[in-house]
Amino acid sequence: MHLSVKGVSKSFGKGRDSKLVLDDINLEINSGEFVALVGSSGSGKSTVMRLIAGLEQPSSGTIHMDDRPVRGPGPDRGMVFQKYSLYPWLSAADNVAFGMRLQGRNKRDVKERTAYFLEVVGLQDSASRFPRQLSGGMQQRVAIARALAADPQVVLLDEPFGALDLQIRESMQEFLFQLWERSGLTALLITHDLEEALLMAQKVHIMAPRPGRIVRTVAANLDRSNLSALRMERSFLELREDLAGCLRGLDQDPAALVATSFASTT
Template identity: 40%
Template sequence: MPSIEFREVSRDFGTKAGGFLALENVSLTIEDGEFVTVVGPSGCGKSTMLNIAAGLLEATGGSVTVDGEEVRGPSPERGVIFQQYALFPWMTVTENVEFGLKVAGVDRTERRTTARRMIDMVGLGDFADALPKTLSGGMKQRCAIARAYAVDPKVLLMDEPFGALDALTRIGMQDSLLETWSRDRRTVMFITHDVDEAVYLAGRVVVMAARPGRIHRIIPVDLPYPRTEEMRLSAEFASLRRQVWNAVYHQPSMLEGTSS
């Protein structure tokens, strides 16, 4: 059974000026344990797809299922990580990571043990008692990832989580995420606008088309895990990057109106 399945999903946003079709008949299957990235031009509905899968937004047509159960609202089985870290500034790293467990009624000893394990997993063991204001951007995002993992979700839904980071930190976070993912092969749907990031992380890259949002092309990434720096510099990576780049930026709809 696939972990995430979009079935003819559409989303229409009504406005005073008329309707805006953000997604049209999107069908996509993400298998259990698969790491899929979604990339596309601005306004192609990437985040709308993720928000529907997270249960934060309703589809106006079609359905999304996770492990065969239709998504009808938010659930701890779907861990969501956004570009903005959304950490509680008055809570320590440990308290932030514990938060979901506390809401779920997990007793103090168990949630503290789980939180410490997740914090160590993302390399923040020395900062367990630190407040968010003392952390770098990359460290805050590691904390957010640890918090998502703490409630043991079936899938991770990540919406441009590294978009606000500098280039060097971003590369480090990509490697850290893949190292964490390799331990349990949790199903991941990862939204990004960065072609290199899309190729480096994924087993498959889903390229979206805009106006309205729909799947334009799905490109398999035939590179083995673990991914390495040498892979980033390889001819195979360059070829895949070129395929994705062309699929994103040379769509017929994007070329309309240009001189011939």
């Protein structure tokens, strides 16, 4: 799998009311990679996600999945949103099965894959429970299982843990990273949480606002064998502070860092 975003810009409105929200976005993701886009509110990171998902169309530039242009939503891209987006009238199992049924899979395949992915996310004993009977973290696990069960080539994660409290968010970060290690899934994470991006992603793109653009890309080559310990390691803290300073500078004066940002790309 190869996802390619080349020279993508996006404007909303027409004529004098037109507003450029993304400017010349370029990124690539290959099979098995975990990539993150980090930026403050208004940087356009969620718009990038919607364009890749096919929910919006770029004003200019191209988006391709394996040389096929993205012109709309498709089963090759699974999405997990911040607001769990589960169907409240369906059980956990039926929520996981929903996408597969839309794909027209046979009943036996749907049943087997539903059971398998509920087990993958540790909810095999909650298959018959409804969303209202599940905690926030459990609901998000169902949403992740639903996305994976449809067998997408890439999973798009739009601030998936932003609505969770700190303790649950950290446990979900551990869960998602371990899932990536076990399954080899390909993922794009959108987040404003720099620590979250560095903990999980092999490559981190920093976005500047007004208009949104990528101004720095960092290869986060870190030892992730113990995420709890990694949070306190000096190399991690130094990298986090370096990028946090970059983000603070962009919020104060986006133009000030653009000219020199690519020189610091690693």
